[in-house]
Each structure stands twice: as structure tokens, then as C-alpha cells.
Amino acid sequence: MIKVNNLRYKYQKSKDYTVNGIDFQINEGEIFGFLGPSGAGKSTTQKVLIKLLRGFEGEIEYQGKPLNSYDDQFYQDIGVSFEMPISFSKLTALENLEFFQRLYKKTVDLAPLLKRVGLWDDRHKKAGEYSKGMKIRLNFIRALINDPMFLFLDEPTNGVDPANSRIMKDMILEFKQKGGTVFLTSHIMGDVDELCDRVAFIAEGKLREEGSPRDLKLKYGRRTVTMEYRENGELHTRIFTMEEIKSPAFFKLLQEKEIETLHSGETTLEEIFIKVTGVKLRA
Amino acid sequence: MPNLRALIQGEFIRLNKYNLFAANFVVLLFWVFLVWFLEGDVLRQFIPVIFLMDSVMMTILLVGATLFYEKKEHTINSVMVTPVTENEYLLSKILVNALNSLITVAFISLAVYLIKGVTYNYWLLVPAVLLVTVVHTLIGIRLSYSAKDFTSLLINYMIYVFVFVLPPVFAQFGLIDASVARFFILLPPEASSILIASGFADVELWKILFSYGYLTLLSMLMYWFSVKPMFNEYMMKEMGV
Numbered sequence A: 001m002i003k004v005n006n007l008r009y010k011y012q013k014s015k016d017y018t019v020n021g022i023d024f025q026i027n028e029g030e031i032f033g034f035l036g037p038s039g040a041g042k043s044t045t046q047k048v049l050i051k052l053l054r055g056f057e058g059e060i061e062y063q064g065k066p067l068n069s070y071d072d073q074f075y076q077d078i079g080v081s082f083e084m085p086i087s088f089s090k091l092t093a094l095e096n097l098e099f100f101q102r103l104y105k106k107t108v109d110l111a112p113l114l115k116r117v118g119l120w121d122d123r124h125k126k127a128g129e130y131s132k133g134m135k136i137r138l139n140f141i142r143a144l145i146n147d148p149m150f151l152f153l154d155e156p157t158n159g160v161d162p163a164n165s166r167i168m169k170d171m172i173l174e175f176k177q178k179g180g181t182v183f184l185t186s187h188i189m190g191d192v193d194e195l196c197d198r199v200a201f202i203a204e205g206k207l208r209e210e211g212s213p214r215d216l217k218l219k220y221g222r223r224t225v226t227m228e229y230r231e232n233g234e235l236h237t238r239i240f241t242m243e244e245i246k247s248p249a250f251f252k253l254l255q256e257k258e259i260e261t262l263h264s265g266e267t268t269l270e271e272i273f274i275k276v277t278g279v280k281l282r283a
Numbered sequence B: 001m002p003n004l005r006a007l008i009q010g011e012f013i014r015l016n017k018y019n020l021f022a023a024n025f026v027v028l029l030f031w032v033f034l035v036w037f038l039e040g041d042v043l044r045q046f047i048p049v050i051f052l053m054d055s056v057m058m059t060i061l062l063v064g065a066t067l068f069y070e071k072k073e074h075t076i077n078s079v080m081v082t083p084v085t086e087n088e089y090l091l092s093k094i095l096v097n098a099l100n101s102l103i104t105v106a107f108i109s110l111a112v113y114l115i116k117g118v119t120y121n122y123w124l125l126v127p128a129v130l131l132v133t134v135v136h137t138l139i140g141i142r143l144s145y146s147a148k149d150f151t152s153l154l155i156n157y158m159i160y161v162f163v164f165v166l167p168p169v170f171a172q173f174g175l176i177d178a179s180v181a182r183f184f185i186l187l188p189p190e191a192s193s194i195l196i197a198s199g200f201a202d203v204e205l206w207k208i209l210f211s212y213g214y215l216t217l218l219s220m221l222m223y224w225f226s227v228k229p230m231f232n233e234y235m236m237k238e239m240g241v
Ligand SMILES: Nc1ncnc2c1ncn2[C@@H]1O[C@H](COP(=O)(O)OP(=O)(O)OP(=O)(O)O)[C@@H](O)[C@H]1O
Pocket: A011, A012, A013, A014, A018, A036, A037, A038, A039, A040, A041, A042, A043, A044, A045, A083, B236, B239, B240
């Protein structure tokens, strides 16, 4: 369980706070999505949470104890994948993983992980000769080799093909099912919608909104149904509230007209993102 | 320090894969090549220079090259989110370089013996080389901290050589007055030179003792007051991920 209270962080070089007073809580066994426009401070927050950037203001608690009271043994239970894939380019994928594996007390078998993400056949290839997607997958399983309790994933599926993205998402969900806790940032709203139990939106260093994807969609969506139908060759659109769809008028149209589309007014995370952060998604 | 072994092993694998061993080996072959052509007194004066160059110059360059790669590939960030402590990380660098210097001593000494039949006091040489390597690993790390790329590390290195190595050389040629030159023992390369020379010729005991004490103290001071405190700042600068 992670508790963050009035967290502020300023890079030495910059004059403004990159993270400017945010509060949130990540409950045990949930996937927490941290969303926001490019440059909002998501990766910065992740690096503060994993004790890489020191000198933050405010409070961060892990399992009820302040982050600063943990020594490097803290990392025995933490798995991290950075925004950019990192590896020793001249070592093979397997050598990379084996090096990191030796630094932990507890480790898992590499073969099943490598096979799962489709890197087994290329395990003896140098990491530097991997494609971008392969590097990202390598970094993803590197985060799992110590059988962590917490996973910090900075845009884990960014740049991965749909099939492998599916596999990685399944692995993240399985990690959660086994009781793991995940802090995840992503710009892929479909992934966030599918994976996250709760999300928070950060913009300009502040949290703008927080909640489960479902609750947010209800909050920001319109409780309406939009009907499009054709009459005498012309397209008509009618909008009904959730109360009105119980009315005879709605049923009459359903029965008599040639209905082309029928949509509920529930919104998407993407629209919520744009609304609460005031910024368009990265292309 | 349970991770030390794993770190050292990893470092050796990387020195090998990143061809730094190969580069080091080429330099060693070059020394052997020179030894081949030297005889008598010139040879006996030249051998300590090999060990001095190796434990000063090669140490700084090797540690600089490994830090440069770690910076370039951001792998230092990855290592720092494992249970590895700063002390383990820094100590692994020191020990790897110390082991490397021992390999050099063994290789060169064997070659010199086989080719020329020359021997010297290994019992005095080995500890001298080890201490000199430790100091210069720390100096190498420190120089890398304030270098933004490998070129600027080389420049820092040249400045180091210029400021600390040249004065004693000038003094030898009588270009600097002996009353000033007395204090050159305080320059790390000069103290190093004295220690290494003790394996080959008679050196005044006080100079040996002083150099050991001085370089040991310097290592400790550099570790605690320069290298370790700056490590975190260096890490922050690394944060390109
Ligand atoms: N090492 C650094 N030194 C100074 N400023 C930095 C550093 N790293 C990031 N920043 C600044 O902090 C701000 C937040 O960056 P951060 O990487 O946290 O954004 P992000 O939300 O992860 O964006 P993205 O979605 O593009 O990954 C940016 O303005 C960035 O320029």
C-alpha cells in the first residue's frame, strides 16, 4: 500500500515544481493508472516513488512506513520498467536478465517469462540488436524477475504490437490476481480502461481527477441514448434521456423506423482525459 | 555485501563484451613489445613506468569508459533500482580495477621474466600497484562525474596529467628547484611512482611509509567526501529515462 501526501518535486535545474502538491493512495492489489499529458510529471512521480529522485517534499508511505526509512532492501520487492527501454546493449538478452537476477534474493525462472513474451528464440541476441518492441518486452520481464510485490510500469505497452501488448496486459492482470500492486502510466486509454481499477489525472503538477474508470465515465458521461434513423431517405437524430427511453415515443420509433445506430451517451476515458487535463492526447 | 560478487562478475563480463579487455590487452602487448627491445639499466628503469602507467592511466581510462557506457545506456538507473547499495556499486568498481591491475602485474612480470629473465620484488610491487589503482579508480570516477561525455573525460584526464604528472618530470630535468620539488610527493602520481619504484630499487623508507599513509588517507577522504556524496547528484544528471 502506498500513500502519497502533498508530494512536491522540483528538479535542480528548473525553477518551478514539476510535481506540485499531489495526494493519492494506491491500495494493495490494485492497478493504479497515472494519466496526464506529456510533460505533466508522470515519469517524475514514478521516479520519486521508487526512491530514485530524492529530495522530494511531502510524505510518501509504503506499508505504513515513510519511504525514506527504507534502505536498498526496499528494491527486493519492487519491479520497475522505465519509460525508455534500458539494457546493456552488448550483452545478450539472457545475459542482461541473468546479471540483474543475481542481484536479488528471490528470483523466478527466466525461460517461461522469455517464452511468454516471445523472446526465447532471440535470447542469445545482443540487446542492442533488438527491435524497439523487443527491447520493451525485455524490460518488462526484467521488472518481473524478482517476483515483486509492487510493479512500476512507465508506458509499458507503448511501441509494442497488438498481439504482444495483449500478452503483456494479461501478465499485468495475472500479477494483480496474485495479489500484486501496480502503478502504471500510459497514453493508451484502451489499455488503461481495461487494466486499471482506479486512475488519477495529473496536469501541470496537480491532480485534476481521480476515480475508477467506470465511475468517471458515469460522472462525465451524459445519461442519454442517441438514435439515428432513416425516414423518406433522410437521416434523423433523436436524443433520449435514460428516463425517456421508458416512454412509448422511444418504442414507437424503434418499432416503426429503420434504425441505423443506437448509442448510449457514456463517455470514453479519452474524452475525460481531454476534459480534465485540457490537453489533447499525444498522436 | 551480498551483491558485490554479482557486480564484479557482471563488470568483468561487460569489460569483455564491450571490448575494453581487448583494448587493455593490446596495450599490454605493446609494453611487452617495447620490453623486447630494451636491455640492462634502461629496461630496469622502464618496467616500473609500465606499472605506473597501467595503474594510473589505464585505471582512469577503464573506469571512465565503463561509467561512460553506463551513462550512455542509462543502465546505472536500472542498477540503482535493485538492492545494490551505493557502497557496493562503488566498491565493485574499485575491486574490478584492482583485479585488473593484478592481472597486468602477473602478465607483464611473466613476460619480462620469460623474455629477459628479469625479476624484482613482487612483494613490494603488488601492494603498491593495488593502492595506486584504488586511488586512481576514485580519481577516475571523480573525473567522470564532472565530464559530460567521453571527450570531456579525456580532457579532464589530460588536465590531471598536466597538473599532477608533469611537475615531477620537470623536476627530474632540473627545471624546477629542489626546494619546491620536495613537496611533489604530495601529488598522487608522484607518491604512486615512489611506491612502485620501491619494488625495483632502494627507496628511502620514510618516503615509502609516507606514500602508503598518504595515498590510503587520500583514498578514504576521496571516497567519503568526494565520490560518495557526488554519486547521487551524478545519478540525477543521468536521469534521461
Ligand atoms: N532530469 C530532468 N531535469 C530537469 N527537468 C526535467 C528532468 N526530467 C524531466 N524534467 C521536466 O519535468 C517535466 C515532467 O517530465 P516527466 O518526464 O515527468 O513527464 P511525463 O508526464 O512522464 O511526460 P510523458 O508523457 O511525455 O512521458 C517536464 O517539463 C520535463 O521537462
